[in-house]
Amino acid sequence: MLSMACALSIVALAFPAPAARIQDRTHLTAIDILSMQGKTMAITLHAPTPYIRTDRGAVWAGVLVHPALAKVKDEGFKTSNELTDPSVVARDLLATALRDAYGLQPRAVDTTQTDETRPKRIAALHPDVDFILDVRTLAWQHVYAMRKQGQPHLALEFQLINVATRHTDAWMRCDTVVDKILPPRKEAPLFAALESDGGRTLRHAFSVLAARCARKFASQRLLISPEKMAATMALADLDPYAVPGAN
Numbered sequence: 001m002l003s004m005a006c007a008l009s010i011v012a013l014a015f016p017a018p019a020a021r022i023q024d025r026t027h028l029t030a031i032d033i034l035s036m037q038g039k040t041m042a043i044t045l046h047a048p049t050p051y052i053r054t055d056r057g058a059v060w061a062g063v064l065v066h067p068a069l070a071k072v073k074d075e076g077f078k079t080s081n082e083l084t085d086p087s088v089v090a091r092d093l094l095a096t097a098l099r100d101a102y103g104l105q106p107r108a109v110d111t112t113q114t115d116e117t118r119p120k121r122i123a124a125l126h127p128d129v130d131f132i133l134d135v136r137t138l139a140w141q142h143v144y145a146m147r148k149q150g151q152p153h154l155a156l157e158f159q160l161i162n163v164a165t166r167h168t169d170a171w172m173r174c175d176t177v178v179d180k181i182l183p184p185r186k187e188a189p190l191f192a193a194l195e196s197d198g199g200r201t202l203r204h205a206f207s208v209l210a211a212r213c214a215r216k217f218a219s220q221r222l223l224i225s226p227e228k229m230a231a232t233m234a235l236a237d238l239d240p241y242a243v244p245g246a247n
Helices: 004-012 030-034 056-064 075-080 087-102 119-125 200-220
Strands: 040-043 052-054 105-109 131-144 150-162 167-175
Touching (some): 119 167, 167 200
Antiparallel strands (some): 150 167
């Protein structure tokens, strides 16, 4: 029987390894935090990342032939189930957390999409602000696994860029499989059930997983204490498979 680990490993690394970040830092310092009060922050907008749907046939094709065959883009499924790129949830939560904890003043999210990922080039887009919050989805999908279960998977990248230095002051990649943010396998719903409720469970699950990744970045890289973001990040404490209000 195909294992959950095998199924997820086929698609878990659907993005390239990060480039060397010699001049960039992964987390804020106390000096950074003290200087943020009242400073301005832009928020980037990236094009939605293609959605991957890996059913039983695609999983076996990935196992028996080539892993790339398991990465089947399904924009039709995303559209018909009204799935929204989870980076939207993460960036909104982080903008609020940075405002409430450190006094950063977020501007409205950009209306023009960018495909830039390098700090210097992103900084050049907003010379009129002090910081830029950059959140993008690297991969999002749901996968057929053992016992006919279905499992969502999400990978996000976070950057807080200092415009004056044109370097990152905080950076992280969060993968809900690799970082073990997903709930135990036994709690996952059946694949068929995951696909038969009009996207309700997946929309909720991706929102919760995005919130958990955002909270991890906020606590480990932005050094925001749990008590300062308890209300902001409350979504992260919900069960990703239990949709509020569902019968």
